[in-house]
Amino acid sequence: MTEPPCSCGRSDAKGHPLPLSACCGPLHGGEAAPDAERLMRSRYSAFVRGDVPYLLATxxxxxxPATLELEAGARWLGLEIKQHRMTGANTAEVEFVARFRVAGRAVRQHELSRFVREDGRWYYVDGDVR
Structure with missing residues (x-):
């Protein structure tokens, strides 16, 4: 049985979607993201999976926030990374569009997110919704 593709949309050099175990799964298991884009992708995947502890930890x-309530019944449809750039030695920005449906309504979240690296680990700081 083939493992389904990771929801973040990453693919290998041949364009084949990566499975969760070769993509965001190791990050969800505690491995440090190598860059802010990978952290962003793993956070999207965590939203899809409803993994609130991972979202808060990153x-x-x-x-x-002290707590995080996910949108009940949200159906995540895809992630598009528009841009990833380093803004300093330990800071970066990732612009993305995440699409989902909730209560039959299509939602498109376009955000420029800011990240910081501390002690070798990337963290989401905040973002501006566009």
Missing amino acids: WHTRTR
Whole structure:
């Protein structure tokens, strides 16, 4: 049986979708993301899976909420990374569009997110919805 593709949409060099175990799964298991884009992708995948503990653990303590309630019944449809750029030695931005449906309504979240690396780990800081 073939493992289904990771929901973040990453593919290998031949264009084949990566399975969760070769993509965001190791990050969800505690491995550090190599860059802000991979952290962004793993956070999207965590939203799809409803993994609130991972989302909170990868949110910088300076801006992290005490709790996080996910949109009940949200059906995640896809992630598009528009841009990933380093803004300093330990800071980066990722612009993305995430699409989902909730209560039959299509939602398109376009955001420019900011990330910081501390002690070798990337964290989501905040973002501007566009």
